[in-house]
Amino acid sequence: xxxxAIDTSNIVMGIALVEDDIVKGEIITNIKKDxxxxxxxxxxxxxxxxxxxxxxxxxxxxxxxxxxxxxxRIGVTIAKTLAWTLKIPIVGVSSLEVLxxxxxxxxxxxxPLFDARRGQIYTGLYRYEGDVLECxxxxxxxxxxxxxxxxxxxxxxxxxxxxxVVLHKEVFKEVLGDxxxxxxxxxxxxxxxxxxFIGMKKEPENVHSFVPxxxxxxxxxxxxxxxxxxxxxxxxxxxxxxxxxx
Amino acid sequence: xxxxxxxxxxxxxxxxxxxxVVKNGREIVSNVVASQIxxxxxxxxxxxxxxxxxxxxxxxxxxxxxxxxxxLSFADLDAIAVTQGPGLVGALLIGVNAAKALxxxxxxxxxxxxxxxxxxxxxxxxxxxxFPLLSLVVSGGHTELVYMxxxxxxxxxxxxxxxxxxxxxxKVARAxxxxxxxxxxxxxxxxxxxxxxxxxxxxxEEDSYDFSFSxxxxxxxxxxxNAAQRGEQIDAKDMAASFQASVVDVLVAKTVKAxxxxxxxxxxxxxxxxxxxxxxxxxxxxxxxxEGVDLVIPxxxxxxxxxxxxxAAGTILxxxxxxxxxxLNADPSLELS
Ligand SMILES: [Zn+2]
Numbered sequence: 337x338x339x340x341a342i343d344t345s346n347i348v349m350g351i352a353l354v355e356d357d358i359v360k361g362e363i364i365t366n367i368k369k370d371x372x373x374x375x376x377x378x379x380x381x382x383x384x385x386x387x388x389x390x391x392x393x394x395x396x397x398x399x400x401x402x403x404x405x406x407x408x409r410i411g412v413t414i415a416k417t418l419a420w421t422l423k424i425p426i427v428g429v430s431s432l433e434v435l436x437x438x439x440x441x442x443x444x445x446x447x448p449l450f451d452a453r454r455g456q457i458y459t460g461l462y463r464y465e466g467d468v469l470e471c472x473x474x475x476x477x478x479x480x481x482x483x484x485x486x487x488x489x490x491x492x493x494x495x496x497x498x499x500x501v502v503l504h505k506e507v508f509k510e511v512l513g514d515x516x517x518x519x520x521x522x523x524x525x526x527x528x529x530x531x532x533f534i535g536m537k538k539e540p541e542n543v544h545s546f547v548p549x550x551x552x553x554x555x556x557x558x559x560x561x562x563x564x565x566x567x568x569x570x571x572x573x574x575x576x577x578x579x580x581x582x
Numbered sequence: 583x584x585x586x587x588x589x590x591x592x593x594x595x596x597x598x599x600x601x602x603v604v605k606n607g608r609e610i611v612s613n614v615v616a617s618q619i620x621x622x623x624x625x626x627x628x629x630x631x632x633x634x635x636x637x638x639x640x641x642x643x644x645x646x647x648x649x650x651x652x653x654l655s656f657a658d659l660d661a662i663a664v665t666q667g668p669g670l671v672g673a674l675l676i677g678v679n680a681a682k683a684l685x686x687x688x689x690x691x692x693x694x695x696x697x698x699x700x701x702x703x704x705x706x707x708x709x710x711x712x713f714p715l716l717s718l719v720v721s722g723g724h725t726e727l728v729y730m731x732x733x734x735x736x737x738x739x740x741x742x743x744x745x746x747x748x749x750x751x752x753k754v755a756r757a758x759x760x761x762x763x764x765x766x767x768x769x770x771x772x773x774x775x776x777x778x779x780x781x782x783x784x785x786x787e788e789d790s791y792d793f794s795f796s797x798x799x800x801x802x803x804x805x806x807x808n809a810a811q812r813g814e815q816i817d818a819k820d821m822a823a824s825f826q827a828s829v830v831d832v833l834v835a836k837t838v839k840a841x842x843x844x845x846x847x848x849x850x851x852x853x854x855x856x857x858x859x860x861x862x863x864x865x866x867x868x869x870x871x872x873e874g875v876d877l878v879i880p881x882x883x884x885x886x887x888x889x890x891x892x893x894a895a896g897t898i899l900x901x902x903x904x905x906x907x908x909x910l911n912a913d914p915s916l917e918l919s
Contacts, residue, residue: 372675376682376908390687405631406672409638413676417683420642421656544643547635554631560624 338388339395340379340418341532344371344411345403345431345548346450347499350528351378353386354536359529360386366499366525371410379414393424397535399526400428402458402475402551403450409548416546425540429531430549432475435497436462437530438523444493445472447483451500455479458551461487469534477551480504484511493517499524588654589661589900590684591893592645594677595669595697596723597628599640600889601648603659607897608706612651613883613890616640619763626762627752634672641680648889656688663896666694666906667916668723674912682908693896694906696918697887698724699736701852703898704884704891712847712876718837720861721853721887722748722763725793725833727840728918733898736918739840740791747829748855750795754802754825758818769858772826775819779805781828791836798828826860834864841875848876856885 343350349371353360363378383390398415401408408431419426435448439462449459457480461473478486484507487494496508497519508516553561586605593600597618603611618636622628649655664681667674678694685692701724702717711733719726725747727740745753748765755764760771781801784794802825809816841849849869855861862879869877884891 370911372679373909373911376679376686380686380908405634406675409634409672410675410679413638413641413679414683416638416642417645417680418687420646421684421687544646545639547638550635554629554635556625556629556632 337394337536338392339397339532339536340393341397341528341535342375342379342411342415343399343431343434343526343528343531344375345399345401345408348525349374349378350526350531351375351382352528352532353382353388354529354532355386355388362527362529364525364528371407375410375414390418391422393418393422395425395427395536397427397429397532399431399434399531401431401549402452402477403431405548405550408550412546412548416543420543426543426546427535427538427540428546428549429534429538430460430475431526432458432460433462433469433471433534434526434531436460437469437534438497438519438527439495440464442493442495442517444495444517445490446495446497447487449496449498449500449504451503452477455481457483457500457504459483475549475551480507481511484508488512491515495519497523587660587897587900588658589663589893589897590645590648590659591695591889591891591896592662592664592677592681593697593700593887593889593892594637594641594673595665595667596673596887597622597633597636598887599637599644600887601645602888602890602893603648603652603654604707604890604893604897607894607901608710610707610890611654612648613888614644614648614651615888616644623762626756628670630670630672633670634676637673637676641676645680645684656684656690659688659690661691661693661896661900663693663695663892663899665697665700665892666910667697667913669697669914671912671914674914678910678912682910686908691900692906692910693899693904694910695892695895695899696916698726698728698918699895700891702728702730702736702850703895704852704880704888705850705878706894707884707890708880709878711850714844714846715848715850716837716841716844716846717850717852718833719852720747720833720855722746722752724853725795727791727837729840729844729846734902738918739844740793740836742793742795744794744796745799747793747795747833748853750799750829751855753799757803757806758821760818765855765858768822768826769860771819771822772860773823775817775821775823777824777827778820779816779824781824783828783832785832791840793832793836795829798825826858830861830864833861834868837865838868838872841869842872846875848878851877851879852885854886856880857882
């Protein structure tokens with residue numbers, strides 16, 4: 337079983353090749369550079385290093401968001417095109433779930449996050465039950481101050497993970513005090529090998545209808561729906577959208 | 583005997599997701615276009631983020647359909663050609679990355695194609711090109727006169743300094759309260775009205791083949807606005823006829839002049855606005871007056887954005903040995919060269 341995992345949903349670019357539960361290789365960069373020029377060359381060189389041809393792949397796993405709309409589309413487009421043309425299954429995993437996996441031995445809940453501008457974050461709440469990462473609160477977009485208040489009610493330690501945590505650290509400290517813990521730099525970046533392992537446990541999806549989880553509607557669409565007096569549809573699609581393990 | 587060359591083309595530069603297979607650069611084997619126009623209508627224009635989302639939803643379906651209709655497998659393909667630019671960057675990225683994934687999966691040569699080169703090569707799907715030639719490319723995003731001495735060599739001798747002709751059509755249509763996209767509506771109304779309103783024609787410098795349509799557009803808007811202030815109503819049919827006459831006058835006059843100066847053997851009309859009946863008729867009339875120059879106007883389905891034209895242009899580049907690698911990127915302001 338040869339699994340290729342692709343994550344371009346945020347600034348970090350992650351590619352992993354996992355074969356029969358062995359991590360053969362990973363490429364992770366954390367630089368603000370164009371994913372579009374770099375992802376395919378990275379996949380090409382990783383497969384070449386591992387002496388694996390594309391036609392030998394058995395499964396494609398992709399981080400489907402939330403994150404940068406453009407970034408997540410690049411990864412999803414490559415993943416679904418590869419899966420379709422190689423006639424192999426595709427599995428999508430929440431980008432936040434991948435990040436949460438870095439909190440494996442933490443005794444408490446894990447809040448992975450990406451900054452979503454104007455005081456907002458993409459986040460969800462996860463917890464390891466033994467070896468299994470479980471989603472307790474669905475992925476969402478929320479003000480970090482509001483999220484801190486919701487976590488306070490749970491009254492247990494929270495591990496915040498992600499390179500963008502630094503932007504909201506003071507808010508969490510202020511509201512949660514000692515219950516707020518922060519992952520060290522070496523654990524801030526999502527690991528594409530974790531993405532591969534999480535994906536291997538999930539059900540494949542229909543390749544043609546596979547799309548990113550943007551969490552948000554396109555702005556023009558949201559405005560249009562609001563004008564149509566259909567705001568309820570808008571809100572539904574935001575909160576009920578995939579995320580946690582199916 | 584040379585072996586047949588099969589190229590898969592992919593085009594996602596604006597609001598159509600398209601894939602096509604072309605044989606030997608001249609014969610359409612399959613040609614699939616999924617238009618998003620119904621989705622963008624409600625916004626009165628193409629919304630880039632919405633367009634990008636639709637492309638992701640459609641891309642594998644459209645390619646599969648093109649391959650199925652061609653009854654070919656990837657092993658039968660000689661190359662994959664994809665629109666690299668210009669266009670909406672988020673939209674272009676979908677086609678470019680899908681094309682790279684396909685080229686990588688099957689180890690097939692990859693070729694980046696300029697969108698305008700594609701529009702010009704749509705003509706080769708109708709009749710063989712005769713050099714030197716001149717192409718008038720008019721669409722929602724472009725108004726250009728391109729001179730070609732030989733295959734794969736493009737020289738832009740004139741281009742718009744502000745709005746594209748198609749853009750002016752859309753804006754004028756909005757001022758006349760016509761639905762989006764406005765071009766076809768203006769064309770239709772123009773045939774019912776008559777040229778009664780005096781509107782400017784931007785000829786620019788005498789030796790220039792450049793175009794300008796923003797002054798004309800403003801003149802239309804001012805006339806409509808001033809009439810409204812006086813409580814009068816401008817006759818939409820006459821305004822459409824007058825506006826179209828002004829656009830067509832300039833486009834045709836410059837094209838004919840360039841065709842003579844550059845002594846071309848062929849004039850090609852390309853781009854979505856080539857569907858315009860007023861433009862076709864006037865160009866046919868004026869071109870008939872000069873001897874020894876063929877006028878080629880492809881059918882409408884090949885004038886609007888499609889992937890067969892990208893495959894056709896890509897075939898020439900493929901035969902000339904041009905190749906892209908896995909770092910190929912979308913370039914929203916790619917130059918034609
Ligand atoms: Zn076009």
